[in-house]
Amino acid sequence: xxxxxxxxxxxxxxxxxxxxxxxxxxxxxxxxxxxxxxxxxxxxxxxxxxxxxxxxxxxxxxxxxxxxxxxxxxxxxxxxxxxxxxxxxxxxxxxxxxxxxxxxxxxxxxxxxxxxxxxxxxxxxxxxxxxxxxxxxxxxxxxxxxxxxxxxxxxxxxxxxxxxxxxxxxxxxxxxxxxxxxxxxxxxxxxxxxxxxxxxxxxxxxxxxxxxxxxxxxxxxxxxxxxxxxxxxxxxxxxxxxxxxxxxxxxxxxxxxxxxxxxxxxxxxxxxxxxxxxxxxxxxxxxxxxxxxxxxxxxxxxxxxxxxxxxxxxxxxxxxxxxxxxxxxxxxxxxxxxxxxxxxxxxxxxxxxxxxxxxxxxxxxxxxxxxxxxxxxxxxxxxxxxxxxxxxxxxxxxxxxxxxxxxxxxxxxxxxxxxxxxxxxxx
Numbered sequence: 001x002x003x004x005x006x007x008x009x010x011x012x013x014x015x016x017x018x019x020x021x022x023x024x025x026x027x028x029x030x031x032x033x034x035x036x037x038x039x040x041x042x043x044x045x046x047x048x049x050x051x052x053x054x055x056x057x058x059x060x061x062x063x064x065x066x067x068x069x070x071x072x073x074x075x076x077x078x079x080x081x082x083x084x085x086x087x088x089x090x091x092x093x094x095x096x097x098x099x100x101x102x103x104x105x106x107x108x109x110x111x112x113x114x115x116x117x118x119x120x121x122x123x124x125x126x127x128x129x130x131x132x133x134x135x136x137x138x139x140x141x142x143x144x145x146x147x148x149x150x151x152x153x154x155x156x157x158x159x160x161x162x163x164x165x166x167x168x169x170x171x172x173x174x175x176x177x178x179x180x181x182x183x184x185x186x187x188x189x190x191x192x193x194x195x196x197x198x199x200x201x202x203x204x205x206x207x208x209x210x211x212x213x214x215x216x217x218x219x220x221x222x223x224x225x226x227x228x229x230x231x232x233x234x235x236x237x238x239x240x241x242x243x244x245x246x247x248x249x250x251x252x253x254x255x256x257x258x259x260x261x262x263x264x265x266x267x268x269x270x271x272x273x274x275x276x277x278x279x280x281x282x283x284x285x286x287x288x289x290x291x292x293x294x295x296x297x298x299x300x301x302x303x304x305x306x307x308x309x310x311x312x313x314x315x316x317x318x319x320x321x322x323x324x325x326x327x328x329x330x331x332x333x334x335x336x337x338x339x340x341x342x343x344x345x346x347x348x349x350x351x352x353x354x355x356x357x358x359x360x361x362x363x364x365x366x367x368x369x370x371x372x373x374x375x376x377x378x379x380x381x382x383x384x385x386x387x388x389x390x391x392x393x394x395x396x397x398x399x400x401x402x403x404x405x406x407x408x409x410x411x412x413x414x415x416x417x418x419x420x421x422x423x424x425x426x427x
Contacts, residue, residue, distance in 0.1 A: 056126035062114035065300045073333035084326045084367040086380030093216040093382035100161045100353025112337040124168035138273030141222040146194035147171040150213040152178045195379035198368040202383045212386040220378045222272030228253045228373040249321045259313040323370040330363040345389035361387040
């Protein structure tokens with residue numbers, strides 16, 4: 001097979017595809033102060049209940065559809081760039097948030113997340129089962145998920161909402177004084193530890209109206225089933241979108257892989273670990289096509305069709321060695337997918353979360369990926385920020401000092417009155 005070169009944004013696509021469909025297990029718990037305690041409204045599946053059983057395929061299909069929709073929306077809203085998202089991380093963070101919704105907000109989020117036809121309990125059960133199913137996927141692959149809720153200490157949250165997130169998402173629930181500058185560091189420290197320090201922070205400031213952060217952190221590290229030999233890595237031309245080329249390290253390996261070739265692209269599955277249960281799928285648009293044209297065809301339906309068409313074939317693969325970080329706010333993308341009501345201060349309904357009037361203020365997403373001869377390390381963090389939408393307004397007063405009055409000058413720290421007097425005729 002003749003050697004093929006990658007267009008630069010394909011690196012971004014690789015990153016996006018690495019985590020599509022990977023729901024990462026192994027909850028990280030630190031046992032901090034909980035906001036509330038209450039009996040669980042339902043119990044999550046145990047290992048015995050899920051061992052050997054299939055995860056609810058409706059959730060898998062929903063996550064796949066949502067992932068490709070989200071990826072497409074992000075592509076539409078920006079210039080071609082290195083882009084990487086973790087649809088799984090976003091879906092989990094929003095699923096935790098979904099547990100606090102009611103009415104039209106719940107319906108809108110169900111539509112956006114492609115969860116139509118599944119009850120809240122089914123969604124939660126399916127997410128818990130999926131986590132358990134992936135918890136020990138392969139000894140050479142680390143899959144980790146950590147969920148947390150960080151609430152403002154003077155706000156009361158619905159106990160069932162909190163308990164569901166504990167039971168089904170293994171969420172660590174903590175109260176903080178958001179006015180304390182140390183609160184930001186506390187949350188970011190959890191994020192850093194949960195991503196093996198690959199993503200050191202997700203929050204830079206806390207708005208006074210913010211009352212809750214729902215955060216998902218995912219971490220992935222897998223060794224290739226057949227590593228690339230570093231001695232065969234060469235600096236070779238890498239063609240860019242503007243027609244120029246740059247020298248970049250390309251790894252090379254020959255072997256037998258799951259492979260697919262069409263008029264539009266070549267694609268290969270590069271497996272991780274002994275079981276080859278997890279893989280990176282690399283899609284290279286053909287020379288008479290383009291990455292943009294490929295992205296236009298990147299739909300859940302086509303993805304499912306392509307996955308069924310891979311066959312074993314011997315060949316050689318040249319793959320760029322790369323490392324990148326990506327950060328974005330997902331508000332616009334999620335609103336475009338039908339979730340606008342959840343961000344609307346006048347219409348959002350999070351009454352199952354708290355009696356306070358709440359809405360989502362922002363959804364932030366950060367990712368990291370490094371691909372080298374040994375394998376792949378990747379991480380993602382999604383933060384859903386909830387803010388209070390209205391505060392009781394004290395009526396304005398009117399004071400007209402148009403008659404004799406008393407005054408005093410006081411030291412407010414000690415209470416000492418330094419001066420006092422009256423004015424009966426101002427001069």
